[in-house]
Amino acid sequence: MHFDTPDTRNLPLKAEQKIRLVRFLELIGDYLRDGHAQQHGAYTGMDDPVPVLPVAETLPRADSLEVLEAEVRECQACPLGRNRIKAVPGEGVLRPLVLVIGEGPGAEEDASGRPFVGRAGQLLDRMLDAVGLSREQNCFIANVVKCRPPNNRDPQPEEIAACAPFLARQLAILKPRMILCAGRVAAQTLLHTSEGIGRLRGQVTEYQDLPLLATYHPSAILRDESLKRPAWEDLKALRARLAVLDAGYARDQGEA
Numbered sequence: 001m002h003f004d005t006p007d008t009r010n011l012p013l014k015a016e017q018k019i020r021l022v023r024f025l026e027l028i029g030d031y032l033r034d035g036h037a038q039q040h041g042a043y044t045g046m047d048d049p050v051p052v053l054p055v056a057e058t059l060p061r062a063d064s065l066e067v068l069e070a071e072v073r074e075c076q077a078c079p080l081g082r083n084r085i086k087a088v089p090g091e092g093v094l095r096p097l098v099l100v101i102g103e104g105p106g107a108e109e110d111a112s113g114r115p116f117v118g119r120a121g122q123l124l125d126r127m128l129d130a131v132g133l134s135r136e137q138n139c140f141i142a143n144v145v146k147c148r149p150p151n152n153r154d155p156q157p158e159e160i161a162a163c164a165p166f167l168a169r170q171l172a173i174l175k176p177r178m179i180l181c182a183g184r185v186a187a188q189t190l191l192h193t194s195e196g197i198g199r200l201r202g203q204v205t206e207y208q209d210l211p212l213l214a215t216y217h218p219s220a221i222l223r224d225e226s227l228k229r230p231a232w233e234d235l236k237a238l239r240a241r242l243a244v245l246d247a248g249y250a251r252d253q254g255e256a
């Protein structure tokens with residue numbers, strides 16, 4: 001489907017919002033009906049603060065991480081593409097036990113093209129290691145947006161919407177057993193809420209029939225040591241659920 005693209009710059013706010021809503025709904029409709037892999041969304045700009053991800057099961061079957069990563073590296077679907085050094089599609093194993101989702105690349109990730117490689121990334125690796133997980137063996141690490149927001153600001157809703165098809169495709173390709181949202185932005189995006197991370201963390205909920213747990217972003221833990229203990233409680237909850245989901249993991253963790 002091709003969209004007419006009226007110039008919305010001089011429209012009153014409500015009219016512009018309606019046009020954005022129609023574009024967004026048309027985009028999601030295309031995904032559900034045709035499995036379009038290339039189209040990228042637009043934020044509705046209305047009361048709803050968080051864009052909706054397309055449903056993973058309806059996305060193209062002949063998709064692969066290699067195809068997706070090549071598209072991410074070329075993508076200019078939102079303004080974040082203009083200023084990046086490197087896009088950061090994500091890394092880890094296929095069919096991971098856990099898909100870890102952060103908010104977006106920082107400076108070191110932007111420079112290297114790899115997710116979670118700075119101090120926060122090292123802490124994330126240690127957190128995962130404490131419960132028998134790693135990006136080398138049984139996790140995949142991705143972000144809600146694949147290009148660095150300037151000055152490490154939060155990604156904007158329209159940027160999240162534009163990048164959402166990539167995350168939806170990663171879910172469809174990877175088929176993780178569970179999702180771990182690292183931080184507020186990822187949790188709010190997947191759970192489609194504006195609730196704070198303090199309320200969202202620590203309880204296993206569901207995203208498209210997958211168990212989802214949210215915890216604090218490692219950067220937040222580095223800034224505030226008092227978050228270490230609740231983050232550890234979250235990791236224990238993650239380990240307990242994974243032990244139910246996967247007998248091999250349960251054996252390795254001595255929970256069989």
Ligand code: SF4
Binds near residue numbers: 076
């Ligand atoms: S953040 Fe996502 S949608 Fe925006 S340019 Fe990068 S890959 Fe494309």
